[in-house]
Amino acid sequence: MSGLLPLDPDFVADVLSKDPFITIDGVFNVRDLGLIPAQDGEHVTRSGFMYRSGELSGVTQNGKNHSGRAAAALGITTIFDLRSDTEIAKYNAATPQLTGVTILHTPVFAKEDYSPERMAQRFQLYASGKTEAFMQLYSEILDAGGPAFGAILRHVRDAPNDSFIFHCTAGKDRTGIAAALLLLLAGASPDVISTDYALTRIGREPMRPLILSRLAREPLFASDPTAAHNMLSSREETMHAFIRMLNERYGGVEEYARRVCDLTDQDIAIIRRNLVAPKP
Secondary structure (H helix, E strand, O other): OOOOOOOOHHHHHHHHOOOOEOOEOOEOOOEEOOOOEEOOOOEEEOOOOEEEEOOOOOOOHHHHHHHHHHHHHHOEEEEEEOOOHHHHHHOOOOOOOOOOOEEEEOOOOOHHHHOHHHHHHHHHHHHHOOHHHHHHHHHHHHHHOHHHHHHHHHHHHHOOOOEEEEEOOOOOOHHHHHHHHHHHHOOEOHHHHHHHHHOHHHHOHHHHHHHHHHHOOOHHHHHOHHHHHHHOOOOHHHHHHHHHHHHHHHOOHHHHHHHOOOOOHHHHHHHHHHHEEEOO
């Protein structure tokens, strides 16, 4: 699934109607990161505890009502918004208030990282669609994302009974890396994490027109539609390469959590414990 051609709508609708996907009207690529097996064979990630999604700005009134019921039923208390101020303002895409839910703006990139020059460089890398280019981008996300990812991990440490959701725009890159860090700490295998990453190809399909219309405003993508499709790709091999890069460059997820997120060994042990439950 390269990201180049639209997927069959019936296939997409069928997949999105089943676990791990969750339907919230106006929000795309929502899924529960629960029941993912750990490599020890004895544990799975906790169901109904952590969710990932695309941006929440388009949630409809029906979606807000659904979200409210979900928050009441599942204990969702916190939204982590990984987008930058510049990004939110550019697309007029602020997240609306949801009753009983706290929205924490935890941008991965600082405002200056969204300068025209930096965005042009970043778009050029995305446009290539090459794994090596994604690794350069993903290393930038790791370098910049310590405070944002650390905030999510501290929530897991400090509020194990409060479910949460984290998102960027399409729920692919920044969100995908946040999900990978959580799942690695939970003991999931690279194969399972890569399969979850690739689900975004299906999960973001309904928002494909919106994303392409935004990208069409950028000169690079307006002149080369293939570049936009390359940016949307979410291949399993990309996530496998990311995990290898995390191990080689940062010494693995635990060392990343210690060095970049400023967590202690005790923090990491508590987070691991709070992420999993005994296998059913």
